[in-house]
Amino acid sequence: MLYIERNSEGKIVAVSQKGDGLGAEEKSALDEEILQFLAENGDSDFWAKILSVSDLGIIRILEDLVDLLVAKNLIMYTDLPEDAQEKIRERKKVRKKMETESLVVDDIL
Numbered sequence: 001m002l003y004i005e006r007n008s009e010g011k012i013v014a015v016s017q018k019g020d021g022l023g024a025e026e027k028s029a030l031d032e033e034i035l036q037f038l039a040e041n042g043d044s045d046f047w048a049k050i051l052s053v054s055d056l057g058i059i060r061i062l063e064d065l066v067d068l069l070v071a072k073n074l075i076m077y078t079d080l081p082e083d084a085q086e087k088i089r090e091r092k093k094v095r096k097k098m099e100t101e102s103l104v105v106d107d108i109l
Contacts, residue, residue, distance in 0.1 A: 001026050002034060002053065012037040017053070029053040063091060 003019035004012045004027050015034055019026060027034055029050050038050070066088065069075045077085065 002029050002031075003027070004034065004037075059091075063088060 003016050003024040005014040005024055007013045012033060015037060016024075035050070066075075066077075066080070070077050080088070
């Protein structure tokens, strides 16, 4: 989810991943109004930014799916390519560290 701020005319003036601004409104990253705002504000890289926001959620879903398939014995963890196993192990280590250290990721947009 993204948070937007509007001016007095109701037009979007800012988009962020944190909802700490006064009157911040929650919106989907693929909301038409957000896409229009990014396109109009000359951000030639906005599609990549939108995809990166979306990718974060998809990555977590895929990790959970792999865990579920392994837990139900539908696949073996060792059936995954070695590179995939290593990346999953690395992400699990980072998430464990985040739980204990309360790491915070700043705005992407």
